[in-house]
Amino acid sequence: MTDDIKVSVIIPTKNRKKILRKSLQALNNQSYDHNKFEIIIIDDGSSEDNKTMIEKINLKPEVNYIYQENTGPAQARNRGIKLAKGEYVVFIDDDIIVNRNFLKNHMKNHKSNDNVIVHGPVIYTNDLENPRNTEKKMRDFSNAYFATGNASIKKDHLKKVGLFDSRFNEYGWEDLELGTRLKKLNLKPVQEKEARGYHLKHEFSPQDIPNIKNRERQRGRMAVLYHEINSSFAVKASTLYWKPFMVILEILTIGKWPQKKAVNKLITYLHEKNIYSLRNFFLYFVKLDSYLLGLKEGYKNN
Numbered sequence: 001m002t003d004d005i006k007v008s009v010i011i012p013t014k015n016r017k018k019i020l021r022k023s024l025q026a027l028n029n030q031s032y033d034h035n036k037f038e039i040i041i042i043d044d045g046s047s048e049d050n051k052t053m054i055e056k057i058n059l060k061p062e063v064n065y066i067y068q069e070n071t072g073p074a075q076a077r078n079r080g081i082k083l084a085k086g087e088y089v090v091f092i093d094d095d096i097i098v099n100r101n102f103l104k105n106h107m108k109n110h111k112s113n114d115n116v117i118v119h120g121p122v123i124y125t126n127d128l129e130n131p132r133n134t135e136k137k138m139r140d141f142s143n144a145y146f147a148t149g150n151a152s153i154k155k156d157h158l159k160k161v162g163l164f165d166s167r168f169n170e171y172g173w174e175d176l177e178l179g180t181r182l183k184k185l186n187l188k189p190v191q192e193k194e195a196r197g198y199h200l201k202h203e204f205s206p207q208d209i210p211n212i213k214n215r216e217r218q219r220g221r222m223a224v225l226y227h228e229i230n231s232s233f234a235v236k237a238s239t240l241y242w243k244p245f246m247v248i249l250e251i252l253t254i255g256k257w258p259q260k261k262a263v264n265k266l267i268t269y270l271h272e273k274n275i276y277s278l279r280n281f282f283l284y285f286v287k288l289d290s291y292l293l294g295l296k297e298g299y300k301n302n
Contacts, residue, residue, distance in 0.1 A: 005062065007037040007103060008084035008155070012076035013094035017048040019200055020094045024057055032103035034060040037090075040080045045070030072169035077148065081158055089155050091148040096122065096197040098150075105195040106152040115157075116188045120150040120195030126203060145189060146179030150197040157185055165229065172219035173226040173239070180230055204283075206268040212283075213290040220294020224302055241295055249292045258282070258289035 009027060013020050020041075027039055039061055043050050045068065054065050064083055068076070081089060088110055092098065102120065109118045146153075161181040168174035202208075223239035236242040240249065257263065263282055270279035 004035050005038050005085040007032070007088045007090055007107060007152075008040055008080070008086035009037060009090045009092065009103070010040045010042070010077060010080035010084065011092055011094050012042045012044055012073050012080065013046065013050065014044045014070065015046045015048055016094045017046070017050055017053055019097075020050065021053055021057065022097050023092070023094060024054065024059060026097045026099075026102075027061070028057060028059050029100055030061075030098075030103050031101050032107065037103060038062040038064060038085055040064045040083055041066070042076040042080050043067040044072070044076040071166075072174075073148075073171070074164035074168040074174040075166045077174075078163045078166060081155065081163055084155055087155060088152055089158065090152040091150070092197060093149050093199070095200050096150060097200075098198075099194075099196040102195050102197070105192050109190050109192055110152070110154065113188070114154050115186070116153075116190045117146055117182065118152045118190045118192050118195070119147065120192050120197055122149050122197050122199045124201040125198045126201050144176055144179055146175055146182050148175040149199070150195065152195075153182075153187075157182060157187060160185060165225075167225055168222055170218035170222050171215050172222040174222070176238070177226050177229055180235075204271065204279075206264070206271055209264060209267065209283075209286065212287060216287045216290035217294035217297065220291040220296075221298035221301065222294075223291075224295060224298025228302060239295075240291075241298075246292065246295065249288060253285060253289040253292060256289060258285040 011020070011023065024039065024041075030037070039059060041050070041054065041063070043066065051065055051067065054063065066079065066083070068079065077091065088107065090103065090106055098120075106118050106120065109116055158178075161178065161184070164174050164178050168177065223241050227235055227239055227241045236245070240246065263286065267279055267282050267286070270276070270282070
């Protein structure tokens with residue numbers, strides 16, 4: 001029954017059908033009362049048939065699947081929030097597989113204090129079939145005040161600050177920007193180590209380089225928007241969108257050397273020879289140069 005729903009789990013997705021199925025199956029196996037939570041899936045322009053896949057799972061909780069043309073993660077999450085029937089909202093990414101007591105452990109932190117943001121750890125795994133068998137890695141918890149990979153918050157707090165800024169229509173920064181507004185409400189960040197989410201970490205392939213470059217360019221463009229909204233030094237430092245930082249980036253990538261075909265060939269060679277530390281060194285500069293290009297594009301567009 002709608003009146004019984006206390007928690008709304010919001011998942012934006014795009015073309016991740018295989019891992020999304022695993023994520024939903026894990027939510028279907030929650031120890032938390034299935035009548036007290038709903039799953040809202042915002043399909044942000046997938047070319048895959050997620051609707052049929054979701055119907056075949058026979059989810060026990062109430063499920064709301066919405067397909068829309070691609071608008072980006074901010075608008076997708078906003079649509080989920082507006083549809084949410086629960087008093088509390090849980091955000092996870094579409095490639096996160098949660099443990100059985102995930103919702104139970106999130107919600108126990110809201111029982112005594114509504115003025116909290118609860119973050120669970122995101123643990124990387126390369127084993128899609130048995131993610132819980134993976135070794136725990138460092139950097140499980142996000143250092144951000146608010147990050148949507150594994151977080152819960154009272155819905156009213158999101159409404160008070162105006163939800164996500166819908167201008168973030170590409171990858172990056174939208175949750176951190178929202179976090180700067182949530183911080184003004186003096187909410188307490190809480191880390192709940194037992195609300196675990198397992199994130200599928202793909203093994204790198206040289207074929208991934210074009211996608212990596214594109215994502216970093218998007219992140220750079222959205223960094224300019226973040227700075228336009230909030231030009232504090234903390235934002236300058238995190239986005240590197242400040243003239244002294246950009247001069248350093250220009251020096252490190254002088255002549256656009258990371259974009260040369262020879263660098264791609266070198267990364268491929270190092271990957272094939274299992275020389276991963278050196279491969280990662282050059283890949284870092286490829287990302288850095290793509291991010292700088294995104295910053296410049298963002299500046300020009302704004």
